[in-house]
Amino acid sequence: GENVExxxxxxxxxxxDSAVIKCTYSDSASNYFPxxxxxxxxxxxxxxxxxxxxxxxxxxxxxxxxxxxxxxxxLHITETQPEDSAVYFCAASKSNYQLIWGAGTKLxxxx
Amino acid sequence: xxxxHQWPATLVQPVGSPLSLECTVEGTSNPNLYWYxxxxxxxxxxxxxxxxxxxxSSEVPQNLxxxxxxxRQFILSSKKLLLSDSGFYLCAWRKVNEKLFxxxxxxxSVL
Numbered sequence: 001g002e003n004v005e006x007x008x009x010x011x012x013x014x015x016x017d018s019a020v021i022k023c024t025y026s027d028s029a030s031n032y033f034p035x036x037x038x039x040x041x042x043x044x045x046x047x048x049x050x051x052x053x054x055x056x057x058x059x060x061x062x063x064x065x066x067x068x069x070x071x072x073x074x075l076h077i078t079e080t081q082p083e084d085s086a087v088y089f090c091a092a093s094k095s096n097y098q099l100i101w102g103a104g105t106k107l108x109x110x111x
Numbered sequence: 112x113x114x115x116h117q118w119p120a121t122l123v124q125p126v127g128s129p130l131s132l133e134c135t136v137e138g139t140s141n142p143n144l145y146w147y148x149x150x151x152x153x154x155x156x157x158x159x160x161x162x163x164x165x166x167x168s169s170e171v172p173q174n175l176x177x178x179x180x181x182x183r184q185f186i187l188s189s190k191k192l193l194l195s196d197s198g199f200y201l202c203a204w205r206k207v208n209e210k211l212f213x214x215x216x217x218x219x220s221v222l
Contacts, residue, residue, distance in 0.1 A: 034210065043117075043201050043213035044155070089155065095208055103154045 002027040004092050006102025014110050019080055021105045023090035024072040030092040033073045034099070035064060038087045047088075048075070077107075085109045113138035117202045117214030124221055130175075130189040132217050134202030137183065142204040144185040145211075146177055149199040161185060197221045 003026040013019045023033075034049035050057045050064045050073065057064050061080075066073040073092075077084055087106050091099040117134045124130060136142050146158040157170045159177035167177050174193050178186045185202060202214040 032208070036213075041216070041218070043203075043216045046210055046212070049210065098157060098160065099211060101155045 002030065002092065002094075002097075002100040004090060004100045004102045006090050006105055008105060009103065010106045010108070012108040012110060013080055015080055015082060017080055019075075019077045019084070019107055021075045021088055021090070021107070022072060023074070023092070023102050024070075025092040025100070026071070027092070027094060028068075028071060029094040030071075030100075031095060032093050033064070033066060034091050035062075035075045036089045036091070038089065038104075040086075044089060080107075080109050082109050082111065113204075113212070115202060115204055115212055115214040117217060119217060120215065121218045122220070124192050124219065126194055126221055127191045130187070130192050130196070130219070132187040132200055132202075132219075134185045134187075134214055135183055136204045139204070139206065140182060142183065142206060144179060144183075145203040145205075146185065146187050147201040147203060147213075149201065151198070155201070159187070192221045194221050 004023055006023045031052040035047050036044035037047045038044040048059050048062050048064050050066050055066055061078045063076040085108055087104045089104050090102040093099045114137045144161045147155045148158055159167055159169055161167050161179045164179055164182055175189050197220050200217045203211050205211040
């Protein structure tokens with residue numbers, strides 16, 4: 001079955017620097033790749049998503065890139081701020097199937 | 112716009128007691144509904160999903176059950192809670208092949 005691996009499990013960056021989280025997936029038929037941010041004690045919130053017909057998508061300081069050949073996609077956060085501290089989850093799915101989740105990355109922004 | 116309501120936010124229950132968590136969605140019809148569980152500091156585990164009234168699929172064998180008595184209502188239940196049922200429970204919804212939205216979660220502590 002589909003498997004999604006997410007790295008690193010913990011990422012600590014200086015405020016103002018960039019953060020990159022990577023995920024790889026196993027099923028080449030996957031065509032939808034969302035990223036979620038979860039703050040402590042809250043439900044995950046969708047922050048950006050990308051479909052397989054697009055290689056990159058950007059929304060202000062957040063961007064996602066997709067490499068279908070290598071079967072990996074990445075979340076990029078630029079100019080990190082304290083409020084970016086959270087756990088980030090990636091996921092992958094193909095049409096009409098459930099989302100398969102990565103294990104999560106705890107992002108720590110150091111002041 | 113669509114909203115998802117999940118309650119209660121926090122619940123402390125003794126071992127062997129029953130459980131009922133409720134989730135309702137507003138502003139949409141025929142959503143796919145999901146129950147997820149998170150152990151402390153861990154990832155998202157899909158417990159149940161439903162594509163329609165009375166249709167429940169279970170992803171993992173467990174002490175819990177789910178029901179969907181109405182189109183936009185999803186209930187998670189147990190007849191007798193175990194210590195291992197403790198965790199953060201999340202309800203979520205999506206339309207087929209569209210974005211997944213989570214509720215605010217219920218922190219369940221079984222003592």
